[in-house]
Amino acid sequence: MSRQEKDALVAYVNSFKLSKPVTDFAQLADGKALMERLDTFQECARQRRNLPSLLIRELGTSNEFLVRQHRKRLYRLLLSFPLPAPHPSSLSLSNLSDPPFSTIAKTPTMKEGVQGLLQICRFCLAASVWAPGNEKVIMRIQKLKEEHMAELMKSIEAITATLPAEHQRQDSGTSSLRPSPDLSYSPPPSGLREERDKLLQENDDLRTKCERMMEQVADLTSKLEEAKEEHENALERLSRGETPGAGLRSSQAAGASEVERLRADLLKAEETLAKAEEDLEKQTTSVSELTKQAPTYCRKITEKRKCNRKVPEEARGERQSPKGITQENASLVNTNSSLEADLKKAAAVKSLLDNYKSQIDSLEKQTANQATEITELNHQLEVTQHQLESLQSTYEQNQEELQLSQEKLREIELTGVIPPNGEGLKRSAFGLEAPGDISLGDELGEFSDDGSRETKTDLRLKIKSLQRELSDLQSSAPESHRLIMLETLLADANKSKDRYQADYLKAHKESLRLSAALETIREGRGGDISQTSAALKQRLDEVLEERDALLKERQELEVAKEEAEKALAVAKVDLSLVGKDQRDIIASLREGIEKDASNLEKEVTELKEQIEALREKDRQNLEEIKILLKDKVNLQTVSIDQSEKALEKEKEFGELKASMSASGVSAEAQQRLLGLYERNIKLSAEVKDLQDKLDVLSTSGGTHTFEHSPFEQAQIAYEKQITSLQEEITKLKESKATLKKQYDLEQQLMLTAWHDLGQKMVRGHLHVAMSGAKRSQAKPMPNGWLGRQRRIQENAGYARI
Template sequence: MSDTHDPTASTEAVQQGSPVSTPPLSSPDAEIDAYLAWAQAVLADIPDANKAIRKPSDLSDGVALFHILSDIDPDLFRNPHAGDTKDNWVLTIGTLKRLYKLMMQYYSQSLQAASTALPSPDLNAIARSADAEQLALLCLLAIGIAVRSEKNETHIAAIQTLDQKHQHQLMMSIERVMSFISQGQEEQLVASNPDDSIASSVINGQADDIAAKHQGKSAAQLATELEAMQAQKDHVDKSYLLLLEAHRELQNQFQDLQTEKDELTVTHEEHKKRVEESRNQQADVLMRQKIDKLKIDLRRSEDALAELETDNEKLLQSAEESKRKIEELQKSADEAIKLKDQLEEHRHAADRLQKAENVIEKYKKKLEEGTDIRRQLKTLEDQNAELVDRNAKLEDEYKRVSAFKPLMDSYKSQIADLESKSSNLQRDLATSKYEQEQILSRLKASEDQRASAKEEMELYQERIKELELGGETALTKRKQIVSRNSNVSANGVDGLVAADASRASADDDDELDDDDDTFDRSDELEEALSGTTMTDLKIRLRKLSRELEAAKTNKADQSRLIVLENLLEDAQRMKARYEADYLREHRDKMVLQNQLEAIRSGKSDLGDGTEAAYALRLRLNQLVEELDEAKRRLTELEVHNEQIARELTVAKSDLSLVNKDQVDILHSLRASMDADKDELEAHVKKLKAEVASVSEQNRMYMAQVNALLMEKVDLQAEGIGQRDEALKRERALGELQTRLKGKGLPKEVEEMVASLQNEALSSTRDLKALQERFAKAKTFIKQQDKMIKEKDRSLAAAAAAGGHLGGTARGVDGSGGRGEASNEALEQENRRLLDQARNLEREQRLMMSAFQELGRRYMVELESGRNPSGGGGGGSGVAGSAGTRMGSASFAAGGVRALSGLTGLNGPGRSWLANQRRTVNPTLQLASRR
């Protein structure tokens, strides 16, 4: 068993005596040649040993060195490997590790030398490539054992038989290894003395575990570990020196205060004498005041001295306590390293076991798929037989129907003739309607002309009657008539009304002055020639009234025209919008058709498959288990880390501040930092509670994802069967259409074809629904995977924040400036954690909205399935298209009803989670109940 080593001795060995850090005294090739000659000379005297040692690779397997050392100490170096291990790297590295371990055990037990002072060769480099430098280090250890053993005379005699250069090289190597051994013995003595360093309290029984732990590590890793341990030791030594310096300063202060006290006592005695001498003098009062002041100062100094003595005792006690805690922390650090190594080993074993389980599950899945394929093959053979029988029946019916072909051709020709005649008649009817409209318009114009002529004729008849009766008019009457006529022509209707009024007044005047004036026939003739007669005025009046009515009619037509223009613009706008919607829907339809064709042809790149889904589910369960285990370990380590951090913080804060003012500052800082620490601990607990709630939600989502994956596997199996059946039906329909193209069919055959078409449409809809479900399930799984990764990152950040919290608290207790910086860093870390929590909540809301959309669409599909519609089994093509339109309309109505029913899910009285679960399809609800 080897002795344990302390960090100080290890660091000094690495820095001063280790051959890894010092340059070699000669070239590695010369050393290897000397070692080969020495091995040949020694093995020549050993029976049952391999004498063929000619090149460095013969020494790199460790067998030759094993034989040499077994001859020196057969009890320790027993059972050397008998076979050739050069071609087997695993056996070679195992032999070298065993040889190196036994060498270190011989040095520690027989030669009483510390293993840290000895060189540590890289066994991996020796086993893989027979590295000359590392092999020389291994041979150096072997020759050191040979020259310090009981059979050293034999080996020295063998060395003396070699060449001069080999002897010189071996002597240099022996000097080197002897210096290493002497240095190791000194370190062993230092390590065995408990008063030399603080690290001497490590138990000797831990050396085997540490040696076994460091055996598989390289020199660089050991050097880094030794440097870390040396840094820790230096830190502890510095703190110890600071304590000693503080203790020395306190002693000096105590001595100074003691001398001051003695001086004050002497001065006090002198003042007493002076007071006794000058009591009768006038300055007695002043002297008494000075005496009182000196008494007060003396009392203060005594109090300060007592406080310093108590502080000195406290510091000594805290120094002893810190030493004890440092020793305990060293033990806990060693245990943590051991646990870490065990964790790595268990993790590698778990990975290998997981790979083996995945391979086993894969083979099981392949066997199950083979049985499923055989079952499907049998069902396909049965379906093929049924289709062959149905094909024979259809051929017989086709033969019977072929007799009606001439009759159907004659019917088609008659229908074409009748359609051409109908089109001609429609064209003639349109021309006759146009001619009728033209004749009616001309008739209306002639009637208007006839009415106007009739009115003129009536007016002329009245004028003739007036002329026959012989009325009398005066010059004023003619002027009034002329003015009325001008008003009518100028003002339209208003002038006409004024003219009627003037005419009425003129008639009254005519009745009054009937006896005074006489009518002049010559003047009337002039009025008739000038166009100002009564008849002309009436004609003008009626013409103006017709123009007024026409103007009013045109105004109404203009408003109607504006309304029609607005309606035309609205119609064009609606047309453009409908065209855009139609193009968008047509584009989406083409994309879905391409995806459907890709799925039918088996060229989908979405990565579906039962194996992928099963592997994803297994990986998901593994991640959940690993997450729970990591959380548990993280909680334990955080509790342990908080305890150690709290103790170290108190010790360092007590050691860093020793004087009175510094002690006051220490107490104030500690009080403030305790309050801040309580607040931060409460905040950390709150964050942990949030993380626990998020993990619970994550677990619930994992259960839902597993249920989705199981449903996906079932739906894939059903979708494959339905797709094959739909392809067969489409193929049969295509063959029937090619055979029966251009031929008439009886009613029974048309009904059968229509039913087959309806079945094909239903299977196409089912396939489209399955495709949408698969796409949604994949999207949901991707979102869950993303959320799991984000959760892992958040947990790692929380763990880092916990460690950073302990470091921040220690830094705050140490100094005020570092405390403020650490508080700022802690606030930034808390803000980052809050942002991550908000991002997680946002992602969960988005995920649940997508999940709700999935449930909503599934409810729409269920509603459309409960309200099936179609165009009818038989009949002509027009009836079939009408049925198709009715089917699409009923499907849209069913979707609207499903949406209206879905809006009532989030009713009052139910929680949000319950509402979300009710929006999921019934298959997922059944899986969650299971």
């Protein structure tokens, strides 16, 4: 609901011939411009003829009720408009609710009114773009600005997003601004649709009849009132005795006959109204029978039936006045529109339910696959945990035994005495005997028997053996810490899985964006760019083939990974069956699993490298596309310049011919002069090109001897222009700075001069005051006329000074 989208829709409507141009988006609220726009469709115009003749005339009226009703009819016409095969059958499949017609009529500038009007305009745009014979509409849209085209594309995408999933896939595969095939044969509609169309036709006919009857009733009531007035006037005249009795009787008889005739006409009008109401009731009952097919709306339909049964009983007392008839007609129209909306919703709900069922099945399959993958990953985590624990324990034992054996060897080298229990130490040091085979009693017995010969290393060995026995006893306890570690590993695996899924979604979105950009580039807009479009298509085909090959390789790698995971699961099962005595076999299996894990890590790194390479390729493709688009723009500008030059030449030749013909030159001389003039122009152009090339060679230092393309020449010219402009800007800045300094200096000088002048004036005034005081003290003031004149002249002279 942006300002740009409103401006784009106003520009789109104004691109057609309208009786009155639209200047604001709120002016579309009356629906007159949209209805004039719908005249361009053949099918829509044929359906529009079935509407009442007063529709277009009354769209511009100020009657709120009529405007709302006619806007509803326009909206229903857009929903029932048939579309060709690649697109949905009609816009009634959209899951959008009906716009608030009353708010659009009352306050079209408010938020709800603007949203509803925007929905109607979007439906009108989508119907005009998808309708058969939409080439003219697309040409008009392509003549608009690029910002307006982008906003119109977004509005069409917003409409396609509200359609079912299968239509969204079809519309995403085909461009929304591509001419649809002109299909003379359309698929036959279903029985429900035909019945609905018939009922709508009958409803429109009945509405026209009701309007005619209302007009007749208004005419009859006006005539009846006139007759009553005449009757009253005649009675007054009779009472006053103004006219003779025979004339009064004849006028009374004529008035009575007219009153009877008018009453008969009123009775006929009431009968026709009753028939129209019966037809409307039949129509509502048939619509309710159709809506029974949707079980979710049965209760609403029964309530509406009750309301429809109550309406005729309440309307019997109101038939005496035309206001009651209009209210009854309005209520029937509202109920009919609500029933039609229920029908549309029921038809849309069925397709949506099927789509939801298919989506639920696919999601259940995905969840089952993910559950199996999670179980396999859990199994693989347990196996790797066991491997890590066993490897860590063996590594620690080997390290301790190596340290102890080194210390023992050092002591042997220093003392030269070999203890009697050296065989046991050697066995324990070099791992020929398992650590669990040495018992605590044997070690204590040796310690008690040969306590005098044991050294520090023997004692350390015994302490280590005791610690090992304690660790073995502790490991036989409940493995709570091991479970905690497994849970943490599982959480880490889930986090990595979520991260991989996020990366995959990001890559998928980027690929979709790139495909959309390539689709827009494939279409092209204006100009003769057959060669560039062919090159772009060839390059895009190559990129698509490379992408398909990489996807196949990825699928093969995923299959290999699944096989490896299955092998790991089998190895886990085998390991669970192996006893404690078969640790050598487990060690060999560990080595194999480690190799497989390293291979899988290498494959993962290769896949990451391939993904990075693909991203780089995509970036390079985008850069190439940008370069091609720039070349296209430059070629278009060059062609425009050439055409302008040709026009200028033609103008000059025409002026020369006119001047020569006016001067009386012969035809041969004119031809020779024109040939010389044309040759002179060509030579001057060649000289200019050579001068430009020499300038380029002089600037590049003679290193580049090849000819530049027009794009490069234009770029060089633009760069020169930019440098010259920058130099001018620097000069202007310097001159501005100098002028500013000069102005500041002049201002300072003026202020000082003004200050000095003020001081001089103050001193002069003080001097005059002092001298006047001295004169007043020395001389007495003259009282005569001559003295007073002299004093005035002196004061004036001092003031001038």
